[in-house]
Amino acid sequence: MLDLRFVRENLELVKQKLKDRGAATSVLDGFEDLDRERRRLLSGAEERKARRNKVSGEIAALKQQGRDVSALVTEMQQLGTEIASLDREDKTYDEKLRDILAALPNLPHESVPVGDSAAGNQEVRHWGEPRHFDFPPMPHWELGPKLGILDFERAAKIAGARFAVYTGVGARLERALANFMLDLHTREHGYTEVLPPFMVNSATLFGTGQLPKFAGDLFKIESTDFWLIPTAEVPVTNLYRDEILEAEELPIKHCAWTACFRSEAGSYGKDTRGLIRQHQFQKVELVKFTLPEKSYEELESMTRDAGEVLERLGLPYRVVTLCTGDMGFSSAKTYDLEVWLPSSGDYREISSCSDCEAFQARRANLRFRRGRGKSEWLHTLNGSGVAIGRTWLAIIENYQQEDGSVVVPEALRPYLDGLDRIG
């Protein structure tokens, strides 16, 4: 959520930044009038409340002296009616204003390239080189079933499309990847592991920005206020909601392994084959809570922490800065890590690292205090460290051999009892 005062004082700038993102600015059309009217009503109500508070005290005093207060009571009854109606009116303006603010995406940081689609993203760096194959490489959705480690047909039977069953070494590889990533981030990168609920309530989803706008992307449990998390960013970022942390505690760095659930509404027909786009996938997520002035350097280190996972696994990847038109709702700046996939002949997203600045902090009321100073909004960052399902398929595809087997990356072998080859 953007700061109300900031929007009031920088309306044209806000509109320009929204246009850069390709977001509609029409919601802001009535903003100035709404904002002015709301404050007018509020002052009116507050003046009357001040009078009421004063007279109520007087009534108490007079009553103690046994004096007649009926005239004052009558006056207060009238005043009470006025206050109620002003309050009611003010509330509707307040809600309208809040709805506007809740629907606005974050403003892009000045370093973000302006563009209207993924075509405007800019490569920052890359690591490794795509392998040259002496034989036609198979896509993982053929190789996996052939190796007996991946089963889409039975998954469709028990659940439906966009689900997968991992079997035998396939299941173990998924688990090994989770442990490998968590160990790297906790032992070497200073993150504290958390295991949060995979279901959360609406307030939590509002805090990170999924609600109210993106309810359609989520799964909701019928007749409850529980939703399946689309990413661990949601429960973990909300961990300190409505709290005021000490400046010395920051940065707080968490990593979390969770399943993630996405309805993938609006993406029918995209990546229908294979593991790329599933209703459920597992992910290790990185979340940071930082001082405002440190958040961009923390974004750089978080992106490196995620890249380290791919480097240790020997997977070629590149880092791109998402342009204004391709960024997520809550982000001010996002780096995507894209891994090389032989089946696509291209780099595909495997991690997304975002600095949300104070956008989520305002929604979730995440604050900190320096010494005895006034409380301030902290900054939140999140990034995949990294998506496990996509790492699984990247390994299968990039490490496949001509005989149909798959070599296990060395870093992973300790997690698989030394297994060096699948198939």
Place this chain on the structure above:
RNA sequence: GGAGGGAUGGGUGAGUGGUUGAAACCGGCGGUCUUGAAAACCGUUAGCCUUUAAAGAGGCUCGGGGGUUCGAAUCCCUCUCCCUCCGCCA
């Protein structure tokens, strides 16, 4: 699922309609004393919003929402969460 009890400031916890935004204690901060520290003593210690150049003034908040009243932490309704007992259960 059934029965009962709770939710107050950083913590414990008083407060059942009228200077109570809130006693007391603990904790935190500042000070006195001390070579230093501890103890003791004194002082101080919520958040948000409106208005203002500032100082200040005002409003709201005692789990959330609604109601009664001139006036609500206190009364009523409702929701959420927590605790205890029974049942069920990985």
